[in-house]
Amino acid sequence: MVRNTEEAVDTQSNRTRSRSNTTRRGFIAGAGAVGTVALAGCAGTIGSGGGDNETVTMLLTPDTPADVRRRYKPIQNLIQGEVDGIDVEMQVPQDYSAIRPALKSEQAEIGMDDITLISNPDIMDVYGTAVTGGSAFYFSVMMTNSDSDIQERTDIEGKTMAFADRLSTSGSIFAVYALKEAGLDVGEAPDGDPVDFEGSWSNHEVALEKLGNGEADAATTWGGNGIAHIPKDTEVPSRVDDKSSFLDTMGDESPKFRPFWWSFPIPKQPIYARKSWESPKKKEIGDVLVNSDAETVEQYYPEDYDEEELPFTTIEDTSMDTYQPVIKRLNDLGIELGE
Known part of the structure; x- marks a missing residue:
C-alpha cells in the first residue's frame, strides 16, 4: 500500500541542523546491509x-x-x-x-x-x-497533462492509463475500482487487461514517466509521488487539504500534471x-x-x-x-x- 507503500513529514525550512555520523549509542549512520535482493x-x-x-x-x-x-x-x-x-x-x-x-x-x-x-x-x-x-492517511490520484481533454474518469475510455504495481493500493487497486465505479469496463484488471481502455502496470515513478513522455494519456499514483508534479495553487478537495501531509511539495517537480480525480483518505x-x-x-x-x-x-x-x-x-x-x-x-x- 505503504511507498507499500507512502508520505513525508512537513518541511521545516527555517530549521537548521548539525548532523553527525554517530548517535547517542555510538551507531554509525549508514551502517547495515543494503544489498539488492530480488525476492x-x-x-x-x-x-x-x-x-x-x-x-x-x-x-x-x-x-x-x-x-x-x-x-x-x-x-x-x-x-x-x-x-x-x-x-x-x-x-x-x-x-x-x-x-x-x-x-x-x-x-x-x-x-x-x-x-x-x-x-x-x-x-x-x-x-x-x-x-x-x-496524518495516518494518504491519497490515490489520477493525473493527466495540462493540455489533455481528460476532465473526469469516464474520459479515460479509449485512452491509455499508466498504473503502478498491480497490487499497489493507491497506484492500481483504488484507481481500477474507481474507473469501474464510474461505469467503465475494467475487464480483468488489474490481473488482466481492461476493456474500455488500455492499461500498463509498472511502479509509481515509471507511471508518471510514461505520462510525461507521451506513452500514456493519464497515470495514477499516490499523493506523495504525484503532488509535487501539480502546479502550485492548484485547488484540491477539502479532504485532501485536511489530511494530506504532502501539499507543501506542490510544484516542486517537473513536468507538471493536472489532477482530475482524488480518492477518499486511505490508511x-x-x-x-x-x-x-x-x-x-x-x-x-x-x-x-x-x-x-x-x-x-x-x-x-x-x-x-x-x-x-x-x-x-x-x-x-x-x-x-x-x-x-x-x-x-x-x-x-x-x-x-x-x-
Whole structure:
C-alpha cells in the first residue's frame, strides 16, 4: 500500500541542523546491509548478519530500489541505534506478490504493505499504521497533462492509463475500482487487461514517466509521488487539504500534471512482523517504532538526508478494521491473494 507503500513529514525550512555520523549509542549512520535482493523467484541471499547480532530483514515497498532504500535509511538507523544486538537489512522486493512468500518462508521479519497484511492477517502481528506530518492517511490520484481533454474518469475510455504495481493500493487497486465505479469496463484488471481502455502496470515513478513522455494519456499514483508534479495553487478537495501531509511539495517537480480525480483518505501503510518470529527483539523494535517522533528519528538522518524523504515518524495504533476499504475493493475486483 505503504511507498507499500507512502508520505513525508512537513518541511521545516527555517530549521537548521548539525548532523553527525554517530548517535547517542555510538551507531554509525549508514551502517547495515543494503544489498539488492530480488525476492521474487527466491533470488538472492537474505539474513547474513554480522558477529553475534541477530539479523532482522525488513521488506520495503516495491519501487525504485535506490530511492526507497534512501527514504527508509533513518528508520533502519533508528532501529539499529535503539535496539542492541541486531543488524537490520533493508530489502526491496521486485513486486508485492513476493512479500508474503518471503515472510512465510522466514526469509524476512518485518513488512509494511497493506496488501500482504490483509491477505493473511493470521500470520502477522501488527505494530500499527505509519504517521507522517500528523496524518495516518494518504491519497490515490489520477493525473493527466495540462493540455489533455481528460476532465473526469469516464474520459479515460479509449485512452491509455499508466498504473503502478498491480497490487499497489493507491497506484492500481483504488484507481481500477474507481474507473469501474464510474461505469467503465475494467475487464480483468488489474490481473488482466481492461476493456474500455488500455492499461500498463509498472511502479509509481515509471507511471508518471510514461505520462510525461507521451506513452500514456493519464497515470495514477499516490499523493506523495504525484503532488509535487501539480502546479502550485492548484485547488484540491477539502479532504485532501485536511489530511494530506504532502501539499507543501506542490510544484516542486517537473513536468507538471493536472489532477482530475482524488480518492477518499486511505490508511497509510501498516508496519507488521511475522507471527512466527520468536525473539525478544520483535517487541523491542515495535516499542521503538511506536514511541518514536520526528525529533528522535532526526538524530538518525544520514548526513545529506532531506526530511521531505522520510516515510514516517511514528505509528498509530490500528486494527484490521482500518483496512476494510482496501478489502472491499480487492473483493469487488476479484483479486485473489491466497496461495
